[in-house]
Amino acid sequence: MPLSLKLRQLLISILLMLLLLPSSFLAIDQAFFTQLLTNAEQKLEVNMYAILSEINISNGKIEVSNSTLAPDFYRPDSGLSAYITDNDKLVWQSDSSLNQHFTPPNFTLPPGEHLFTEVTQHDEDFWVLSIALLFDAQDNTHPLTVHIVQSDKRLSAPHISFRNTLARWFIGIAIVLLLLMLLAYYWTTKPLSRLDNEIRRVENGSQEQLNGRYPAELAVIKEDLNLLLANQNRQKQRYRHHLSDLAHALKTPVAVLQTSELSQQPELKEQLDRITGMIEHQLKRASSSGQDVWKKQILIKPLLRKLVSALEKIYKDKDLIINIECTDSDVFKGDETDLMEVLGNLLDNASKACKSLVSVTINMHPLKIIIEDDGPGIPADKHHQLFQRGSRLDTYSEGHGVGLAIVAELVESYSGNLALDNSPYGGARFTISFPD
Structure with missing residues (x-):
């Protein structure tokens, strides 16, 4: 190092x-x-x-x-x-x-x-x-x-007497100088350590900006970082507000069209459903936080417990069993909504496709998420088509396809990798890898 x-x-x-x-x-x-x-x-x-x-x-x-x-x-x-x-x-x-x-x-x-x-x-x-x-x-x-x-x-x-006396003095001087250097090192680097600790707290989301008092040289850096943070937050909020306004602006005309008698015609109904789905998909994609400069550390296990609790209620007729291998300290560096979207889509698809068993494994350094099931799986000749842009993913086997485009694009926004292969349980295995 x-x-x-x-x-x-x-x-x-x-x-x-x-x-x-x-x-x-x-x-x-x-x-x-x-x-x-x-x-x-x-x-x-x-x-x-x-x-x-x-x-x-x-x-x-x-x-x-x-x-x-x-x-x-x-x-x-x-x-x-x-x-x-x-x-x-x-x-x-x-x-x-x-x-x-x-x-x-x-x-x-x-x-x-x-x-x-x-x-x-x-x-x-x-x-x-x-x-x-x-x-x-x-x-x-x-x-x-x-x-x-x-x-x-x-x-x-x-000569020997003088040398011994001189050696004692020099050893004393060396000890005093070493102590002074250590004191100076601690005194001069203490503001840097405090700044580093504050930046880490901003990264993990425990505070919004740098608040400490620093020497003049570091005060300039502190102000620049705070300006960067404030500007990023303003842009993110402005972007999301515009997206929210766009969602309402598009949904209202579509809702009006859906109440029309003409919307009951099969051809029009199919097109309106496609428009609605495209709007939801693109808004979710655009509102993703992606790989921010400042990344919060989200605990994974509490989110998994919430999702598992919901899925067990939704698929109670299946006697669903979801095994979780995750420690209390495993974290995801990013936005909680993005992680919920990725885990929710993959777990929902696995729960639909499985016979009764779904497995979730979390590994750290680097972060790797493995979700697999004991369902029928996905044919090997369909693997390369699953994540292609513009594909109708919901036309594939039950439980695999819906929301996978969103998952793939969210993972890509974090410079991650999404891979699909066959699980030892017999079904599909999705592996998501994120860089450290």
Whole structure:
């Protein structure tokens, strides 16, 4: 089933939120890590300059005074350590490096240059800031390289803490945004739902027009629909009034002619009866509601009960049995008069033709009405003639033909289909199918 426009808009909003929030989370997390790394490099530079200021050579041995060094260089497992190499030979290391499994990297750097990079040793990550220099001691010059090493754990700990805090905030923001979107969805679609419910009530006949109060955008649609409904009702009433006037205008002269002595002549009487029948037929056909834009939902079972009660009285000499298979919720979307005309004609014909049994079966989705009897049936070579326009249907076998033209045209006006075949009971079976 295709999604409604309202639901598609909500899903698009949720999809955008699911795309934007993770993207924003990753961008902020990466920006924080970049800033964290920059701060770490700057702190390592400060420590490096502190070490450079304390380097001296005594008796050919490199020594570093501890007067300005950070306490982390003397605390084991602090995650911060320092190394000095001379031609790739380790000549000094801080006390904090004694328990650290780290070997100073062999960088070839020109004097005065420094390098900040990540190094992995023994499945552990380190950030290393190295600087090369030429250290003058008496008459000798020593090419020294100073390495300030920081464990990645000193960066990952605040990074993980920040990420967890950020994740909690983003989850909270996502929940709040989702609630706001659902609230906005409900608030903005509530008028549409009310309009849809009102239209359904108009369709099933429980109200004549739209009466609710709606926003300006929907108010225009409401007024247009009400104008359409009012115009349709006026045209229908005007049409039926004209037909009623026409019926009276035609029936009165015909009634006068029928009272004349000349009307008793067989030829004239037959023609007057034909004229009367044609007038009734065409008026019933023209006054049919047909497939209106707004269709009322008529319960079928109460109408069937009324017809069955009347037919049982009319054909009481037959010991008529009419079986009905219809639920209380089965409905016909159309005019009650039209449904009464269709069911009445077919049931009357079946009651005339049957021996004693008539069956009515109603199926829904789509609506299908099956009426059959246990009478003699209709010859197969007559089936194709039954519904032909202009045929004298009452000249066929008893009980089948009278009113069938009206039934066929009413069914056609609802875009339905009327079919005739043989019933398992032995008689005729009429099947009417209507589209959903």
